[in-house]
Amino acid sequence: MRVISENAWAKLNLALHVTGKRDDGYHLLDSLVVFAISSDEICVSAATELSLSIEGPMAAGLSGSADNLVLQAARALTKYAATQGHTVDGANIVLKKRLPVAAGIGGGSADAAATLRALNQLWSLNLEQAELEGIGVGLGADVPVCIGERSTRISGIGTELKPIARMPMFHLVLVNPNIAVSTPAIFKALDKADNAPMVDPPSSAEMDDWLCWLQATRNDLYAPAVKLCPAIDDVLAALKQEGAKFARMSGSGATCFGIFDDFDQAQSAAVTILKAHPHWWVDAAETI
Numbered sequence: 001m002r003v004i005s006e007n008a009w010a011k012l013n014l015a016l017h018v019t020g021k022r023d024d025g026y027h028l029l030d031s032l033v034v035f036a037i038s039s040d041e042i043c044v045s046a047a048t049e050l051s052l053s054i055e056g057p058m059a060a061g062l063s064g065s066a067d068n069l070v071l072q073a074a075r076a077l078t079k080y081a082a083t084q085g086h087t088v089d090g091a092n093i094v095l096k097k098r099l100p101v102a103a104g105i106g107g108g109s110a111d112a113a114a115t116l117r118a119l120n121q122l123w124s125l126n127l128e129q130a131e132l133e134g135i136g137v138g139l140g141a142d143v144p145v146c147i148g149e150r151s152t153r154i155s156g157i158g159t160e161l162k163p164i165a166r167m168p169m170f171h172l173v174l175v176n177p178n179i180a181v182s183t184p185a186i187f188k189a190l191d192k193a194d195n196a197p198m199v200d201p202p203s204s205a206e207m208d209d210w211l212c213w214l215q216a217t218r219n220d221l222y223a224p225a226v227k228l229c230p231a232i233d234d235v236l237a238a239l240k241q242e243g244a245k246f247a248r249m250s251g252s253g254a255t256c257f258g259i260f261d262d263f264d265q266a267q268s269a270a271v272t273i274l275k276a277h278p279h280w281w282v283d284a285a286e287t288i
């Protein structure tokens, strides 16, 4: 039986500025998103009905709504395919959940995007990336950027995408204190929505330029997140203590990333942090 598998790479917000709020409650963002080689996996195979099973070390953390996003993606693609004159069968979908849930690194959005990519192949729909992104908008603000999985400056509510042409590879350690953080709760607790946008990112691939740029940017969701989850500060302190040149929370938290000189340093920092905090989720990963 043909099985198609797609990785759902972890999405990281190197910087995330909240620049406004719409009447419908959604916030306007200016954020730089990259993807790290640490992932969930979606495997699909042909079947007459749609079904989803969830495996992997983080499977237990999934509630109904998170796994539904994968099925919602499959149903949205089925519906879109019908508008294009395609009748599709079902699929057996397996989600191998390795990334922490409600963690500020894409999670459900990356899984939904991987589902769209995998089913587009399984069902031989040949839809363009832009069409998949269009379907993704209806599933969640982060889904479109997770379709292409490339370094991107996002704006609007997160659905306007501008690819970054040049950027160095980052050697990272990702750390989550194993505390789920609700994205709507963090946006709700945000004091001020009309903040300045990011300064433009460097056009070079020089790490020093990027470190300088990172110092001049923020994650505006850090302040509300650390109030609800003070362990975020322990995570940032651990990354800095192990030699991170820069450390910041991603998305609405609680996952934080640290930037290291090379992959060996990142790996040994990850080992040390996990030893000191065996209940945390820790992974050394490079950007795509």
Ligand code: C5P
Pocket: 025, 026, 027, 028, 029, 139, 140, 141, 142, 156, 157, 158, 183, 184, 187
């Ligand atoms: O779009 P998604 O379902 O991933 O967003 C989850 C929640 O995060 C939204 O219901 C909203 O409360 C908040 N959000 C926001 N502004 C954004 C993206 C998300 O307020 N740009």
